[in-house]
Amino acid sequence: MNPIDKLTNLFSRLPGIGPRQAKRLVYFLLKSDNGFLLEFSENLRKLKENVLQCRSCYRFFSSHGAQNFICPLCSDENADSRMMLVLEKDVDLDNFRKSSVYDGKYFVLGGTLPFLEKNPEKRIRSEAFLKEVERRVQEEGLQEIIFALSANPEGENTADYLQKLAGDFANANGLKFSMLGRGLSTGTEIEYSDAETLANAFHNRT
Amino acid sequence: MNPIDKLTNLFSRLPGIGPRQAKRLVYFLLKSDNGFLLEFSENLRKLKENVLQCRSCYRFFSSHGAQNFICPLCSDENADSRMMLVLEKDVDLDNFRKSSVYDGKYFVLGGTLPFLEKNPEKRIRSEAFLKEVERRVQEEGLQEIIFALSANPEGENTADYLQKLAGDFANANGLKFSMLGRGLSTGTEIEYSDAETLANAFHNRT
C-alpha cells in the first residue's frame, strides 16, 4: 500500500480521528522536519517501556525512577489512605486531580458496566477492585470508598454492582460507600435543567 | 411602511427571532387561514386582560376565576408555607414545578444582579422580596428561603445580596437561608467536568 495511505489508515484507527483529518495529519508530517518525525516515532516505539500500570490503582505512570510497579500516588505517604476514589479511566483521574480538592488514594476501573451485562468481570477490574479494597482496609486503614463515576445510568449501575460485590466485607469492616453529590453543575441554568437534576439540587440544598 | 416589513419588524423585536426568521413567519402567516390570524390577534390583544401578576409571588397567572390578585399557588392551602423558593423568572418556576419535588411557596425576582450593579433595586424586586419575607414569616409561618438561581457568579451575587438585605430580620426570627445543591448534574461526565463542579460534588458526596 502507498505509504501515505498506510499512515493515513493508522491515524484513522485512533479514536476521534476520521479519514479526512488522518490524511491532513500525514501531509502535515511530510512537511515537518525530520527531528520531529524521529522524536514522534521514538516516543511511540518506547511508550510501553516508559510507562507502567500501577499494581495498586491501575493507572498508567512513568517507569522512570520506579522501583516497583506502584505509582507515586499510591506510594505517597502524605496522601490520605482512609479514602479511595474510584474512577472509570485515567483521564477522569487526571481531571479530578486538577481540582485539587482531594488528597486521598485512587482506583481506576477501566470501564463502566452497561445494564444487563452478562460478564461484568470482563468489563471492569472487579476482581482487582475487591482485592485492593481488602488489602487497603487491612494494610492502610481504608474507611471510605467514593464512587466518582459519570452521572448517568451506566455510572450508577457500576457503583451498585461494586457496592454489592464488596458489601459483606464492607459491613464486617465498617467500610463506608459514598458517591459524588448530585446537583447544579457550574453554569447550569434553572430554565434548562432536567427534573432529576432539580430534584437532586433541592434535596441536597446547603 | 410596507405591511410585510412592518410585521417583520415587530416579530424581530421578540427575543431570539432574527430578521430572516421574522420574514419567514410573516410569509407563513400570509398563507395561513384567516381564523388562525384572528385568533392570534385576539389573544395578543387581550393578553394582559387575561393574565394577572400575583401580588405575593409575582408570577403571571390566568385572571379567569381570580377573585383578587393572588395566584392559585400562593392561595393553595395544601402547599407548604414554611418554604419559599426564590427564582429569577417565570419559566424557571414552570420548569421547577415540572420536577414535582417541591410543594412549598414561590417568589419570582424578575432578574438577577450583575456584579458592581449600582442600583440593585431596579434590577430585581428586592423591596417586594423583603416585604413578602416579613409578611410570610408573620402570617404564614415561613421558616426557610431557598435560592434556586442559576449556578453562575451572577446567581450567587443575587443570593448574597438578598441574604444581606434580609439578614437582620432573618436572624431575629430564626429564618433559614439555603441554596440549591451543587454537584454533578444529570449526564455529567467526570472527564469533562470543571474543577469547581468536581470540588462541589466531592464535598457534597452522599
Next chain:
Amino acid sequence: MNPIDKLTNLFSRLPGIGPRQAKRLVYFLLKSDNGFLLEFSENLRKLKENVLQCRSCYRFFSSHGAQNFICPLCSDENADSRMMLVLEKDVDLDNFRKSSVYDGKYFVLGGTLPFLEKNPEKRIRSEAFLKEVERRVQEEGLQEIIFALSANPEGENTADYLQKLAGDFANANGLKFSMLGRGLSTGTEIEYSDAETLANAFHNRT
C-alpha cells in the same frame, strides 16, 4: 385553557418556534408595554387586508396604493420584460433582489416538486406558470425563462417538469430556458467540495 398556554400554543404553530421558545415569547410580551401588544395585534389582524398576492408573479405585496392586483415589480416599465426568473418562494425572491444583479421580471412557484409526485399541479402553480408564460410572450416580449431553484434534486426535478410543460409552446415561440450556473459558491474550499460541485466548476470555468 390558560391564556399563557393558549398564546404559547399559537406561537408554537409558527415554523421554527418550539414550545420552550414560545413560552419565553409570551412572558416577554407580558412584560412589554401595551402599545407594542396592540400594534402587534392590529398588524396581525389586518395583515391580509394590507397585503395582496400579485396576479402575474404571485408574490405578496402591499395593497397600499395598489390599483389592481398587479405588484410594482410586474408593472415596472423599466424592468426587462424579456426575462422571467422563476423562484420557489417569496423569501427567495427577496434575497435575489438584494443581489441587484437582475432587472427582469419574476414568477413565484409556491413550492418545488419532490420526485414521484403524483399531483404536481397541487404542489406548485404550474397552471398559472403556463398561462403567464404564454401571456408574457404574447404581450411583453418574454424571451428567456431562468430557473432560480435550489441546487438539489428537487429543484432540478421542478425545472425539468416545467420545461416539459412549456416545451411545445417554447419551441414554437423561440423561448429559451436557462438555469442558474453551478460551481463554487462564495467561500467554498476545494478540500471540502463534493465531486458534483467540482465537476460543475470545472466545466463552467471562466
Next chain:
Amino acid sequence: MNPIDKLTNLFSRLPGIGPRQAKRLVYFLLKSDNGFLLEFSENLRKLKENVLQCRSCYRFFSSHGAQNFICPLCSDENADSRMMLVLEKDVDLDNFRKSSVYDGKYFVLGGTLPFLEKNPEKRIRSEAFLKEVERRVQEEGLQEIIFALSANPEGENTADYLQKLAGDFANANGLKFSMLGRGLSTGTEIEYSDAETLANAFHNRT
C-alpha cells in the same frame, strides 16, 4: 518529562488535535497491542524515505518503484498535458481527483497568498510555478492553466498574482488562464445564498 505528557505534547502539535484529545490518544495507545504501536512507529520513522515530492507538480507520492523524482500523474502519457490544474495543497488535489472530471496535469502551490503579503515567493512556489509553466509549454504542449483555488479573496489574490507573474510569457505563447466557475454549489438554497454567489450564478447561467 513524563512519557505520557511527552507523547501528549507531540500529538498536540498536530493540526486540529487539542491537549485533551492528545491525552486520550496516548491512553488509547497504552491499551493497544504492541504490534500496532511498532507499526505506527515504523511508518512514522520511514515516512520521508517512503515518500518523495514530485519535481514537476510538487505533490507527495510513494517512492516505491519510482525511478526518478517524477510522480506517476506527471509521467502518465495518457493524461492531457495541454491542461494544468493549479491547487493550493495535496488534499485539494486528492479531492479533485475523486471527481473524475479532469484528466490533465497538476501543480501544487503549497499555499495561498494573503493580501498585502510582502514576500509572496516565500508563501507559495511561485518560482517553481513559472519554471514549470515555461517547461511544460515548450516540452509538453501546455495550453491552459486552470486555477482551482478556494472561492475566497485569498484564492483570488493568488490567482491574480500568478497570472501577472506568467502574463508576458502567456501572451507570447498563446497560453490561456481560467478559473473554476462560480455559482450554486451542490445543496445551495436560494434563500440563504449571498449576493455574490447569486450574481455569479446568474451571469454563468446555462
